[in-house]
Amino acid sequence: MGAGDAPPPVRVDVLGPLRLVVGTTAVDVPGPKRRAVLALLALAEGRTVTIDHLVDALWPAEVPESGRQALHTHISRLRAHLGNAAARLQTRQDGYQLDLLADGLDVAHARSLVERARAVACDDAAGACALLREAHALWRGPVLSDLTDIAPIATAVEGCAQLYREVTDALLACAIDAGQGHGVLALATTAHADDPLREPAVLLLMRALATTGQAPEALRTGREYRHRLAEEAGLDPSPALGELERVIAAGAAGPARTPSRRSGAPVPARPASRLIGREVEVSDLHRLLTAERLVTLVGPGGVGKTRVADEVARRCEAATILLLAPVTDPAAIPHALAAALNLTVVQGDVLAACVAVLSDRRGPLVIDNCEHLLDAVRDTVEVVLAGCPDLSVLTTSRERLGLPAEYAFRLAPLPLPGPDGDLPQVPSVAVFLDRAGRVRPGPPPTPAELRTVADIVRRLDGMPLAIELAAGRLSTFSLADLHHRLDRSLDLLGGGRPSADARHRTLRATIEWSYQLLSEDERRLFRHLAVFVDGVDVDAAERLAADLGVDGDPGSALARLVDTSMIEADVTGRTRYRMLETLRAFGLDRLAAAGEDETATASLIRWAVELTAWIAATMTTEREPEADAALRHELPNLRAAWRLVRDRGSLDDAAALVTALFDAVTYRDLVEIRGWAEELAEDPALTTHPRAGAVLGTAAEAAYHRGDYPRAERLACAGLERATENSDTWYCLLPLSVAALARGSYDEVIEHSLASAAITTAPRESLGIAALAAAYAGDPDRARTLNDQGLDGAVSPTMLAWGAYVVGEIESSSGRRESAEQHYLRAIDLARTSGATFLVGVATVGLLTVRADAGRVDDALRGYRDVIGYFARTSNWTHLWTTLRNLADLLRRLGDDGPATLIATAADNAPDAPAVGHSRAPEPPAALAPGAPRPSRADVLEVARRAIERNLKRP
Template identity: 35%
Template sequence: MRFGVLGSTEARLGDGRPVAVGGPRLRALLVLLLLEAGRPVTAERLIDGLYGAAPPGDPANALQAQVSRLRALLGDAGDGGLLTRHPAGYLIDVDPGDVDVHRFERLAAEGRAALAAGGHRRAAAVLDEALGLWRGPALADVGEAPFAAAQAVRLEELRVTAAEDRAEAGLALGLHRDLVPGLQELLRAHPLRERPVGLLMRALYGSGRQADALAVFEECRRRLAGELGTDPSAELAALHLAILRADPSLEVPAPAAVSSAAPSAAVRHGLPAQLTPLIGRDGELARIAALLAEARLVTLTGPGGTGKTRLAAEAAERHPGEVCFVELAPLGGGPEIAQAVLGALGLRETAVLTGRGGHAAVPDPAGRLVAALAGRELLLVLDNCEHVVEAVARLADRLLSSCPGLRVLATSREALGITGEVLHPVPPLALPSPGVPADRAPAVRLFADRARAVRPDFTLDETTAEAVVRICRALDGLPLAIELAAARLRSLSAAEIVSRLDDRFRLLSRGSRTAQPRHRTLRAVVEWSWDLLEEDERVLARRLTVFTAGATLEAAERVCGVDDTDGVLASLVDKSLVEAAGDRYRMLETIRAFCAERLTEAGEGERMRRAHFDCFLGLAETADPHLRGADQLRWLARLDAEHDDLHAALHRASAAGDTGAALRLLAALTCYWWLRGLRGEAVALARELLERIGSGPPAGFADEYALCVMLVASGGGSHPGMDAHLRTTRKIMEERESVPRQPFISVMWAMITGPPDADLAKELRDRWEMSESIDSWTRAIIRFGAGYLRLFEGDPAEAERDFAVALAGFRALGERWGLAQTLSGMADLADWRGDRAGSAALTDEALRLVEEIGADVDVAELLRRRADGRARDGDLEGARADYERTAELGRRAGAWEAVAAARLGFGDLARFRGDLARARRLYEAALAECSAGWFDAEHTRVRVHLALAWIAVAEGDAAEALDLHRRILATGFNERDRWLAARVAEGLAGVAMLEEDGERAALLLGVGSALRGASGGDPEVERVTAWCRARIGEDAYRAAHARGAGLAHHGAPALGGRPRPALTVIGEQLSALGE
């Protein structure tokens, strides 16, 4: 699709057909995203841009609803995948070249660069194209949006500047008369702007209208004095004087046709012709053109294989003036460089006879070059400077200081390091974004293009795309490596290339026969850089490979053991072996693989891996207690930054058989994993470790072993010897006299075992709370667990007291996760009492806290619960938006039980609207996703079967509804889950309604009410309740309802007694209904 904002907002399909873009707010959202096309925009910025100082009560949910509508609109147009969620916000994944504003900015920069370089014809043509993109005032139909005014002003300023540049080019081409009307219109629109005044004066003078030109100046003088109290600038006054004197410098060149005549070919010296198209570099080319318009020395830097040479050649080809391209790779330095430039310019070095003795005096090549270039406007491209960087720096400095018309574009793996140099790091090609078609990524497009060159039948489709993406990712998006990989398709499939990438240097060893030797193989590319390193740089480079995802300076100093680490690291950055991003340093994977070979050759691998493990174990154990306090966000961010290396350290210790050390690190990371919602990967790591441990805990690591077992158990599924591991763990927990070393173990224990036996729970709680080693967080989490146990037991008053103690404890600590869990428990309690508004407010506060932490799984669960409440209250659109976010977060976190829960919610919405067929399809999809889930998947599966049973009730199929309830009870879900048990009882009340047994239906509603509390507006329960009252009368209904409540509470109709096992009561009623 192509998009326009320079005028009213428009979207068009590839064939030119327009696409409707919705109402004002939807258009504003689209424009906000298009202004950053291809880059993520934070939710905060979108909310601020859409709503300004008057956001809705729930801005995040309102934004999500707008995003969903926009995605649906784009989906109807056939391109719904354009709008995706990104870790940093939302992303509309379109090429900036497909959005008129970005195309305009690129063309305006190119035009200005051409103008500065004296390429007036090209400047005029490019600027005409740029200005032709405008269809009216920018952002014309979103002007009421809070963000629009500032953006419209910025874009108008760019348009006016481009119009001025176009007029400047036209004057240089002698088109004075043609420019007058446009400049007059421009000046009327911007009467206080001086540049159009000067341009119009020159155009009028060049058209033979000297008096009119002078009148324009006088009008400008009066306007500035009257409105601003100032005089015209010195430059404008000087132009006025020149016109008065008819200065010869204002002589008009002969007119030249711009639009009809093709520009004359600029002189090119040594510029190689390209045999293949340049892919994915439009943005880089525009940036280079803009840099060359402002600076006289621009150096393209980056590691070998990023495409610096190709990019420089393409930039030079597009340059409007004279160009000289010089390849330095074969040279050794010194005077050879100046001689190579002279040779490229066709100025061969000659000997001068002295006249006495026949001896020749050879002039200074650099001096001759200065003389040759002193009066010329020329772009000099010096390619591959890194091995002769000092000699190139000296020559460039001399030439630039002596030749004012010269501009230099250099490519080098290391900066030249002279005054005036502007660096432009050349990045690898962009890789596919999650959820976006692979063929939109430049790296994938390059592979496909080069693949078709060696295998014309190659197509990028569902059979090849995944392998191609893996190849491009493994090769870091490096163009040279991708081209070498594509060339292997002569004899290998894409999947076979993927399987051989572990030995990439052997695999990618056949390049073009005509390429420079250092570009023929992947190994040669990296060896060229390695050979230029000093010894201390080589030591640090090979030792850095022990880090999986880069390192901070502090970690590099601690692990690598190199003197002056910061200085050596800076040298590696300068030489493009290491990239600096913020406070981290990393290597491209190809460079890392090469340097890792050198680490093995040096015999330092084991020592470095041990130092790496010690470093990250220390970090994890230092961070762990801080995760349970007010400073948790900062420490979560630190662990996020080191996530991959923490996991690598754990994998290595486990693989090496050091299970005690691995358990220690796993225990220190468990709280982090849980708070961040990384539970799936935590389970996988724990399973891997438990397989190596054997039948019991290593000596001294009982708590850590128990935590590992609990993590594995939380993931569900089968695991060898799991029953024995759980028995050992139960014994460890029940025999503890004091709190565990790792406080989070108490959370995991409750999650794995469910609500424990009340007497055992009280005994453990009392024992641990009396321990001298208990900390404030553990005390609070114990009270939180006690509150839920009271809630399961049907004792809301005691639950509220326990929750209050926990809440005060977490608030005092400033700990968001525990606070959110407690607020969620209190929301359940409010829901139980029928206080929907109070429950919603508590859920919203809990949601805000877990969103601050970034705990995606917890956010998804709370959103799902809020959506359930909204659906019960009739807010189906609000519920839909929450379910969509739940599914999105679940997919992102790999928590398929959350996706299943969202799918269940979508089914409920369809059922509430009467679309039973759609509801059934969604429920069946949810069951399939439950099978892929782990934690809490059984709970969701039961809820799906209940929903299917309600469909059967709606369709009048009592036999099907009874069968589904039998299956639910056969699963043996935790009978202390009173909410779920209540839903089963209420579902059976619906079956009783079908069988016209009003008294039994009322009794079952009583069981549900006693177990769960108020129904909270559940539409099915209300429908059955209304039927019962009408069927048997109010008095009989109340009596049967009270009997049901008594069955659940040993005859006590009010909440508070010791509950009879709920499933026993419900099972009896199910049997009675089935008779």
């Protein structure tokens, strides 16, 4: 090599047996210690590895006197192995550095390929697959199997295993989405066999099986996983499994996307019937969404806007779908959008949090059924477009939103048959024949029957919903009878091209015709079901039928409504009945015409009060997960009932709903329900209501979770003054105790908690709160006694989780880290089974604290990265400040004083930050220097994130 020439490249491969390549020549490196030095230098990826780190890694028990000399010898021999590339192994002031080019380390190359694949996946699935296959092929066998007795290398091997799983999962998902399921089925099977309890591997194998025509085997795989998880781990799978099972059971054998924690987007399930005659419109909309920021799919009810928008979303990567049909309150739109994003916002501006998440999305936002909330949707879309410059939005509505950036795409009815041509190929005829074939299978229609069908679809003006309803009547009539009755029953249009309004009248007449064919009992049941905005389960539907005095078996009346396509039955899991939105609007009109709207509204409110009372009672039992699922499932209907209650000014019902949902306010990050409590607390009419104390206590609990301790205490004290019963006093004492705990006033905490515990005989959290105060005040023995008393008789997962969390805090404050960790883990597992998301969060923070104290720095840093990201996304600054303080404590111990001081100072000066952490002696509060600018919350988060990443990369 001449002077000034660059040394040849060096490549080190660790994804298998250690391999050194200089230029193009493989070089053997003998001896485990020398191979370990090479591996440690390579895994540092260009960073300096200190001599102390290398010596400690090679001789962890005791460094021999000749240890440093032996290390220098290994370095010298490695330079000899490098030959004319020896200059790439450089000596630094306190260690050594191996200079590798960009692709000089196979594990770094694998990560690069994954990132490139993610960047192109949306536009080039096949190209992304090729990159991921290249990354997957880099693994040549067990990673550094002869060097795993070296602790830092063992840690790196674990990281490589995690990366291998990530690459495998990404490759499987990409291949399935690209229609290459057959080519990766064996890999999916192997990945599942390697770790049968890892849910992503299960979901990907199920998708691969479904795409290769093995839906029954896919569903069997899901059932086996569910059983194995329960038996071996005592856990339930995530909702993603149930969602995928529903998609597969509905016939989605193609590359429907698996629910992803990365995207958070809901998965468009493939409809049971195929979309006919809309390929051009779907393609045009795809093209428009690449050029326009906002496209509104406009058309009358029943023309198929929702179905077309769903198909557009299905063909887009990472589309977010917001369904507004169940939403009746304009103020609920941000909450519904947060739910569509799988985003829990417990404090702060919900819409702003949604915009922050959407700004990172590549796929479009699809908002369906906007017409009944037009002004609120317009305002929401305007905010989203301003905050997400790279996002496109597709809305469906009967009219335009009215924004300047809006491109209106009018969806016309299906093409009608002409006098000539192949009738079965005409889309409107094809839709009728497809629906008719499902209702009455039989031989292909004769030419005469085809002409009759052609006349029917012409009279229905090609409206998809009207055609499907008419074809559904073939379960009752022959084709000829259907044609005859349609001709007589509908006020069809005369000559000339009908207008859009006339088309809509035709559709209403078609629904009216189907409605009149029902019996009076069936019509009455249909009308009253229309008040449920998100459908109703079979028990509630049958109770409603019985309350209405429907003759015979209520199930028969419901079956008749399903058979006539007036309602739909969702039989995945527990049977649930729903209406198409157009049909529901028709039902509400008929309800008002019959003078029954007040009765039906009262029925919905009574259902909501009874349901929430059952939820409140069941939350304290071992059936708590069932109650949690019901609450989350029925939230759209409860939201509608709440708004009706408030519009009617019914304080009795409003108070019953709010107080029954106290546990939801306390443990479940359902910020919308917390808002109901605070809204009701502001009602002047509440002053003289007998349940005012309980309502104000519930509102106080909601204010506490927003970090507004003064307001929480004011509300709770006002509630105590108005409480007429001991049970209502309990609602107020609980938020008083936790507000005092946040302020660090431990004597007050114990006083309020013991008073609260004396009121109720049911196992509650009061004594556990007192136990926390005792532990933080330095009396662990009293804390254990109080917590044991509080756990006596507890059976609900949340109360058991609460008790485990309190034990974790007591053990942590006593320095028993291992015991504390086990109790925190148990609390997290139990809280997850019950849906107590708040408890999962606080127990996780405790867990990370003890792991950091135990020296498991990387585990703690990775955990802080995740939990800080979670709390930041949900704007939960109350708990975020505590987490950041704990992170600052860890950074200070790592010698990273600058970020630690900034974070701690920001927390100490934040008005909504709780008292300083209790598990160790707090640092003195840091004050801002005179005239120094207060760091913004965004600045604090950025400093924290950078500090975490920097310390994770340290040697």
